[in-house]
Amino acid sequence: MSKFTDLPISKEVLQSISKMGYEKPTEVQEKTIPIVAEGSDIIAQAQTGTGKTAAFGIPLIDKVNTNEKKIQALILVPTRELAIQVARELKDIGKTKKAFVLAVYGGKSIYHQIKFLKKGNDVIVVGTPGRVKDLIDRGYLKLNNVKHFVLDEADRMLDMGFIEDIEYIMSKLPKEKQILLFSATMPNEIKKLAEEFLSEDYKTVKIAPEKVTVDRIKQIAYRVDNKNKFSTFMDVLQKTMGKKSIVFTQTKLMADEVAEKLQEAGFNASAIHGDFSQAKRERTLKNFRTGKLDILVATDVAARGLDIKGVETVYNYELPQDVESYVHRIGRTGRAGKEGVAISFFTPSEDSQFQRILKITKANIELINLSDKPFNKPQNKRKRRFVRR
Template sequence: MDSIKFSDLGLNEKVLKAIDDMGFEEPSKIQEEVIPVVLKGFDVIGQAQTGTGKTLAFGAPIISKLDNSRQGKIDTIILTPTRELAIQVNDELNRIAKYTKIKLLPVYGGQPIERQINALKRGIDIVVGTPGRVLDLIRRNVIDLADIKFLILDEADEMLDMGFIDDIEEIIRNCNKDRQTMLFSATMPDEIRKLSKKYMAEDTKYISIVKNTMTVSTVSQFYYEVKQKDRFEALCRILDVDEPSSAIIFCKTKKGVDELVEALEMRGYNAEGMHGDMSQSHRLNTLKKFKEGNLDFLVATDVAARGIDVENVSHVINYDLPQDTESYVHRIGRTGRANREGTAYTLVTSREYYILKQIEKATRSKIRRKEVPSIDEIFLTKYKGTVAKVREAIEKEEHKRFVPLATELDEEFNLVDVAAALFSMVIDKEMGSNYSEDSIGNADSYVRLFLSVGRMDKINPRSLLQFFSDNANTDKEDIGDIDIMEKFTFVNATSQAAKDIIKYCSGKRLMGRRVNIEISRPR
């Protein structure tokens, strides 16, 4: 049976062209089921794990329907629990709306509200925002939802966990009653059911995507946080230090595969690509070379990699994050076969970190942070490898025929200098790049805080957010990931919020216990 294509779902040509540019080769399960229902005008409740492609599932049909009716006023309001998700959703919607004149704006705390007000006054069609900031703008009479066509609650259960229920209800009460409403949530607690029953149509369509949250126990999972401009150099550094015997490198798009293969080949890496635009014979030939060990790095899209069964893949590298969690699980399952150890690396920017945490939550696995290798680490790896080869050559007496040449050099040069020069020539040739900076990384990420309270103190994300707000006057949007352990807690916060929390909250009492707060130091 032929698989469903985006062109089968009823989207307009401009949206289809944008999706093609994004490189998605076929819809995910939730996209396949939600898009036609939204286009028919039904309210939708979508229950699916985070990271299943929900943004495109609601964004593509909305933009298709709005394209011919743009009035320069707010048609759509999308509520998200955090500013990271608001930015992420807004970025993806902008890509979907690439060939339309639809204007979008993300609104959230931590950014000057005046800038957002000025943008709204110039005319915005779709607003993506956190409940607190959206409600603030409504109360200032800047956002008017009386004529909106679409209301979307994204990650509804997360918004409820963060204490946004009252804000959400007040926003909904300001909305046009004839709107089309969509609610997406990984779980369906009673509060979500009550909310949907109270504010959604009687003929609302319920779509549930049941996912098997499997992980691969023999695969060690890590991520590197990088700046977008450093993504390729970070990959080269990782390849130079780990020296994978056989690796599959995943890109999100066909164009991305072609560009990465070209860049890797220019650096001297033995790499070839696979994606849907290549002929079957080309793909089979590339796969044959990879299986036989004549190709070190296979660069592929998710669709092209289906059916690949190669036992000795030591590494899977997500150069781009996948479209959904299921794709991530399939990707990392390409290594660690037959009870062998495997390694999975993922490159993320600070904006993409939120998606990674969603994948971690959905797969119930731990993806640990690693630092991008420095030049010294790369040099040390190459040096050790070269020394090992020299020892092996001496032990096998493969060097004997070159002894006369070395003797001649000994008459003219110090043999230590000769050895150093040879090391330099070999290592320079093996280095994937003329690296200029010793270290690269991303300074734009959250500050991670350590708190001396945990589950045993009966705290939860809601009580922590209230504690920070009451004492440090922080916004909910300033706080990122919260990891509550038995006796202590880790909290990600923006740089300024972290300073305020340490200054005004440390030493205060939470749930009857004095809290010590400091910046978490990596081990």
């Protein structure tokens, strides 16, 4: 595997991703960044959790001119959660270059987003199809200077009934542009989109889903009411903690909060995330690898690409937003022929997330329900088309 310094990345962006804690490029980053950097269209088959946001985000940040206060890149994603997540990561990647990134999505005041568009500082817009189309129709989102267009998780957008919006948005883009299409699967509709909109000489990248020997990983899930979540986590941790344990959270703030509470309770724990200096990050990792630190509290982004061996137990203090990230997390344990343990905690409001994990992974997860609210097992439902928002 190469290093980021081996890839066509500017010193400014290398500085930013170093501060974020990126150590080595993932497979999709290693294969995709050179292709995007050279200006080719690309269709990449890659799962969530493989590092694909940085795969297109790193070269995009390098390509945009931050002195030219015009929207030069548009990224379409299926959900508001992903829009926020992608925009946040792009802001971190573009921190040294001072790249302005705006997320636009339904469920939040459109006038607030219009206000930011009117300022004219943003060079990259990340948005959901419905809100992007609405802003185009109102005349506030101008695409005439867009040189790079990314369609992220294209198959999910098709499942959600966004195909017409996508085609409409793509028809409004300038003729000369670079298109980057990312999808976990390649149904015929995706191939048709590629044939219609991508250049004839587009490149393809295919990343095999990460294989995890789940038969060596004992999976347990505690369903708890929110008020009892941390105390239950502490009880379980005391009984199950191995020599090396990783606790996963969704945000940097929660990673800090959980790590601080663990330290107050006497655990040898530390958070790790992109706000750490490179020196502090390396010191934390060294302490964890050498056994001076027992528990690492990390977000998915911080833990991605880390070379850590001997992790006995993984805790999902918060469930990830997608199933691929769940598989990626629990795959941190049960490696090199050893058995591992993955323990998750979720509240009744997260039932649908847990049901999705059960349904797609078909994993034998032992459920311990400590909540008074009934838990309904997932049922096979007919697919419904989502109303555009």
